[in-house]
Amino acid sequence: MSEEMNQVEVKNFEIGDKVTGQVTKVEEKQVIVDIRDSKLDGIIPISELSSLHVEKASDAVSEGDLLDLEVLKVEEEALILSKRKVDAEKSWQDLEKKFQSGEIFEAEVKDVVKGGLVVDLGVRGFVPASLVEAHFVEDFSNYKGKTMTFKIVELEKDKNRLILSHRAVVEEEKGKQKHQILDSLQAGQVLEGTVQRITDFGAFVDIGGIDGLVHISQLSYEHIDKPSEVVSEGQSVQVKVLSVDRNNERISLSIRETLPGPWSDIAEKAPKGSTIKGTVKRLVSYGAFVELFPGVEGLVHISQIAHKHIGTPHEVLKEGQEIEVKILEVNEKDQRLSLSIKELQEKEDQYITDYELPEESTGFQLGEMIGDQLKNLKK
Known part of the structure; x- marks a missing residue:
């Protein structure tokens, strides 16, 4: 087509028009397309190929690709086009629906930058470091190229702001799992x-x-x-x-x-009639509780503390004192042990008590005898 005809053709287009073009040539910094239903060529600068940074045009498109494009500029013989703007417009509509519904979707991490991850969703999506995982991650380098699940947590089309969160997905799944476990x-x-x-x-x-x-x-x-x-x-x-x-x-x-209870097999650990060392744990009016094993206490009734009569256990025992006790009764079912201290002590010698009484009696009889003798002398 002649230069003059090209100029006439170009005048049929305005900025903002939507066109379809087929890629005929991929150069390093731009792409040439054949605009359908016209004889014109269009140029897509590398900056208009994607919402993300592209090093080479071939990273974004290939020859033969059919693209939906928007007219950016109308030059004398060609149109300057944008693939990025059309993709973004379609994406914003889709993303708005996802944002409103709280939809969870998959996407690939395109890049790792300072402060988080970059995701291409037709527009640039950013995942702040704090929203990547529910736990702290020191190094995100191995996240590049990884496909992850996301939710949109902030969307402002006017400011081209799209914030994504994988953490929200993890926490939502945890929440569902938590309720399932609670119910079960x-x-x-x-x-x-x-x-x-x-x-x-x-x-x-x-x-x-x-x-x-x-x-x-x-x-x-x-x-x-x-x-x-x-x-x-x-x-x-x-x-x-x-x-x-x-x-x-x-x-x-x-x-x-x-765990096996401390009273388990107590009849074997503390058989009736055996002697065991223990610690006085508590003193009460009716006796003393003695710990024989961790978690196992038995009662020494006040009548089993000493042979002599005592008013309270405090007279002969104190808390924390180490003593020996004899096992009188074992009741594993009711977790009761009856203990005795006095059965391990010798009784007071009854012989001494019996011996003293006659001596007092004898002394009394001698006095009587002397008294009688004195009476006889007076006579």
Whole structure:
């Protein structure tokens, strides 16, 4: 076509017109297209090929590709076109729907930049570092080329602002999983779990996507001052479900109740008639509670503390005192032990008491005899 005819043809187009063009030549910094239904060629500068930075035009298009384009400039013999603007317009409409519905979709990470990730959705989408994962990530270099799921969390077309989040997807899935687990849990269940976090008052255990609390009192049968004495982060543990509060999403767990109880096989550990060392734990008006094993206490009734009569156990015992006791009775079912201290002590020698009484009596008789003799002398 002559130069004059080209000029006439060009005048049929205006800025903003939509055209279709077929790629006839891919140069390093621009692409030449044959505009359908005309005899004109169009030029797409490399900057108008994609919403993302493109090093070479061949990275974005190939010869023979049929493209939807928008007229940017009308020059004397050619049209300057944009693929990016048409793609963006289509994309914004689609993205607006996704944003309104909260749709989760897949996309490939095109680049890793300072502060986050870049995703091409027809427009440039940005994923801030804080919205990539639910956990902290130090190095994002291996995320380039990775296909991930995203949700749109901010969209402002006028400012060309599109913020995506993978973290929101992870947390949403966790939330669904959490509710499923909450619905399925029942008190009394025994489950495998992993210790996630240790605090002063207990340990949080992950039981498959949801954490439950093992209070310090439910960690062990033995008294402990700190949870770290018996569990550590990352440790696998068996837990029993004590209660489930679905409204507040709270689960109470016990490790202690999955362990053999301290009273288990107590008749073998403390057989009737045997002698065992223990520690006085509590003194009450009717006796003393003595700990024989962690979590196992028995009662020494006040009548079994000493042979002599005592008003209160405090007269002969004190808390924390180490003593020996004899096992009188063992009741594993009711978790009761009857103990005795006095049965391990010798009785006071009754012989001495019996001997003293006649001596007093003899003394009395001698006095009488002397008195009688004096009477006789007076006569």
